[in-house]
Amino acid sequence: MPKLTFTDAEKGHMKSAVASGHEAWSEQYLSGIKKKLKEQHLTKQFNCCCYCSRDLKGEFKLVIDIEHILPKSIFTNHMFTPKNLSVACKRCNMNIKQADVSFLTVATEDLPNRVFRSQFYKFVHPNLDNIEAHLNLEIVRLSRRKKIIKYVVLNESSKGQFNYDYFKLKRLEENAFDEAQDLPSRAEVKNSELAHKFEELVRLLNR
Numbered sequence: 001m002p003k004l005t006f007t008d009a010e011k012g013h014m015k016s017a018v019a020s021g022h023e024a025w026s027e028q029y030l031s032g033i034k035k036k037l038k039e040q041h042l043t044k045q046f047n048c049c050c051y052c053s054r055d056l057k058g059e060f061k062l063v064i065d066i067e068h069i070l071p072k073s074i075f076t077n078h079m080f081t082p083k084n085l086s087v088a089c090k091r092c093n094m095n096i097k098q099a100d101v102s103f104l105t106v107a108t109e110d111l112p113n114r115v116f117r118s119q120f121y122k123f124v125h126p127n128l129d130n131i132e133a134h135l136n137l138e139i140v141r142l143s144r145r146k147k148i149i150k151y152v153v154l155n156e157s158s159k160g161q162f163n164y165d166y167f168k169l170k171r172l173e174e175n176a177f178d179e180a181q182d183l184p185s186r187a188e189v190k191n192s193e194l195a196h197k198f199e200e201l202v203r204l205l206n207r
Contacts, residue, residue: 004040004082006033014080022072022079033080037066041087050086050126051097051167053137063090069125070115071099074108083116086126092167103166122162134160146180149173 010033017024042064047057056064067088070078078084101108103122111120118128124135134157141147151169153160163169175185
């Protein structure tokens with residue numbers, strides 16, 4: 001894949017954004033840069049979400065996020081670092097992961113300068129790991145409209161299992177199963193704070 005290049009003006013914009021802080025990500029002057037990044041990573045990820053592997057082809061571009069693996073609100077200096085960028089669906093990025101860093105194997109303050117090493121990430125890192133060695137998405141089409149899906153953790157991979165649990169992939173399997181039977185999809189909680197509180201309650205009840 002050809003290396004992504006930027007003009008001197010674009011490089012200046014990126015440097016300015018990093019200096020201004022992560023909220024600069026929404027500034028209009030970065031729109032052309034973000035378009036380049038999204039197109040590059042969609043091609044690299046074969047038009048799939050970097051975490052759940054769902055097909056994003058044909059999706060409206062605004063529902064596809066440029067994903068900062070290390071949250072830009074915490075690691076602002078890596079806001080444009082290539083190894084820290086990918087593309088993700090809104091569900092994985094905004095509804096689940098957000099600015100969480102519990103997927104790191106060490107505390108953020110203990111991370112060394114060379115943060116882009118596979119051993120620091122509990123999940124399959126989009127740029128450091130090969131997801132096909134850890135987790136596979138199997139799809140059986142029943143018709144043009146109906147399908148069932150199953151995520152298979154490969155080689156007893158701890159990273160593959162972490163992806164399955166962390167991104168709640170079982171829910172996607174259940175929803176596809178429901179839809180194949182012409183049943184309503186099982187509702188997912190959109191309010192992330194409410195979802196976390198509910199999961200905390202479930203953990204307490206299962207002790």
